[in-house]
Amino acid sequence: MKKKFIIATIxxxxxxxxxxxxxxxxxxxxxxxxxxxxxxxxxxxxxxLTIDYSVPYGLVEGRDLWAxxxxxxxxxxxxxxxxxxxxxxxxxxxxxxxxxxxxxxxxDVCVTAPDKGLYHGALLYRTIxxxxxxxxxxxxxxxxxxxPFFVKDEPKEISAFQTVLQITTNEDVAGNVIISxxxxxxxxxxxxxxxxxxxxxxxxEVEDKLKSVTIKKYYTIEQLNENSLDEDSLKLYYYNEGxxxxxxSVVNKNAKYVSASVNHFSIFGIFGNILTVPSKPVVVDDxxxxxxxxxxxxxxxxNSIGSDISEYMYSIGTSPEATNIVDxxxxxxxxxxxxxxxxxxxxxxxxxxPLGLFY
Numbered sequence: 477m478k479k480k481f482i483i484a485t486i487x488x489x490x491x492x493x494x495x496x497x498x499x500x501x502x503x504x505x506x507x508x509x510x511x512x513x514x515x516x517x518x519x520x521x522x523x524x525l526t527i528d529y530s531v532p533y534g535l536v537e538g539r540d541l542w543a544x545x546x547x548x549x550x551x552x553x554x555x556x557x558x559x560x561x562x563x564x565x566x567x568x569x570x571x572x573x574x575x576x577x578x579x580x581x582x583x584d585v586c587v588t589a590p591d592k593g594l595y596h597g598a599l600l601y602r603t604i605x606x607x608x609x610x611x612x613x614x615x616x617x618x619x620x621x622x623x624p625f626f627v628k629d630e631p632k633e634i635s636a637f638q639t640v641l642q643i644t645t646n647e648d649v650a651g652n653v654i655i656s657x658x659x660x661x662x663x664x665x666x667x668x669x670x671x672x673x674x675x676x677x678x679x680x681e682v683e684d685k686l687k688s689v690t691i692k693k694y695y696t697i698e699q700l701n702e703n704s705l706d707e708d709s710l711k712l713y714y715y716n717e718g719x720x721x722x723x724x725s726v727v728n729k730n731a732k733y734v735s736a737s738v739n740h741f742s743i744f745g746i747f748g749n750i751l752t753v754p755s756k757p758v759v760v761d762d763x764x765x766x767x768x769x770x771x772x773x774x775x776x777x778x779n780s781i782g783s784d785i786s787e788y789m790y791s792i793g794t795s796p797e798a799t800n801i802v803d804x805x806x807x808x809x810x811x812x813x814x815x816x817x818x819x820x821x822x823x824x825x826x827x828x829x830p831l832g833l834f835y
Contacts (some may be wrong), residue, residue: 506526506599510616511525511585513620518590527581527583527601555598567585589619595620626648638694640691646685655675690735711734734746773814775811790804793826
């Protein structure tokens with residue numbers, strides 16, 4: 477019990493009397509004055525509240541009030557809803573007896589929210605003496621299940637714009653991670669071409685608490701073909717003070733993504749080597765006619781810059797696009813002699829060798 481001692485001086489017939497008066501100071505404190513709870517929907521989020529009451533074994537009773545969605549003003553008259561009205565499950569001790577040896581009690585305040593959103597409320601405790609209400613105080617409550625909440629050492633995925641981030645933090649933290657397309661037209665690394673789009677990642681509340689981040693940037697076969705890129709050469713890069721830095725990357729051809737581990741956020745993109753399409757083969761045959769009725773021979777040449785041709789396809793038919801004599805056949809050579817044929821005298825036969833194939 478906290479006491480005030482008032483010393484009064486009374487003068488009577490030349491004598492001094494000291495009168496000591498005992499006055500109790502009734503105080504109630506709630507700490508902290510604001511409770512900010514961050515977490516996921518349908519997950520219980522808890523924090524601590526300290527109730528400090530100057531009356532040993534004194535009794536305090538609690539209740540909670542909530543505001544409608546969009547009301548953020550800290551005015552009790554605007555908090556007219558019950559937790560059930562918002563679908564909230566709120567748990568805390570409704571009645572607390574303060575231990576006489578401490579003068580305070582720590583209590584758990586827990587909230588479970590059904591959906592992503594921002595919820596604003598007030599938790600009130602009042603003193604009860606001889607059945608009468610004494611002092612009533614409140615603390616403000618904000619429940620945020622809209623802002624991503626990262627639990628220490630637990631990976632969390634954030635995705636947008638063909639990009640998936642797996643983020644692990646070294647402490648509990650709430651903060652937005654913003655993935656956006658970067659459209660300022662940065663030039664790529666020398667000799668490399670961009671696959672897909674550039675993305676920029678910003679997370680000011682989270683970045684200095686990162687433990688690890690894995691980036692997966694997805695692409696499509698259409699994007700790959702449109703840009704004529706060598707899939708094996710794909711790498712993730714990040715932009716660093718005026719230049720691109722290559723990351724140690726892994727290409728998953730089946731799932732069509734490039735991944736890398738980073739410890740910071742920046743501008744990221746996939747770049748790769750351009751495959752130059754080989755020139756159309758120039759076919760050189762044995763002239764306009766042949767005396768053989770069982771074989772045909774042809775040879776060709778083609779140039780390719782930036783890639784090696786590893787396969788050609790050829791066919792033979794009785795019209796320019798027909799394959800009725802020899803269907804499409806693979807070869808790694810630049811000439812072919814096809815034997816065992818049954819050719820008719822006076823018939824024109826056509827050979828086709830389209831663009832070479834490369835890998």
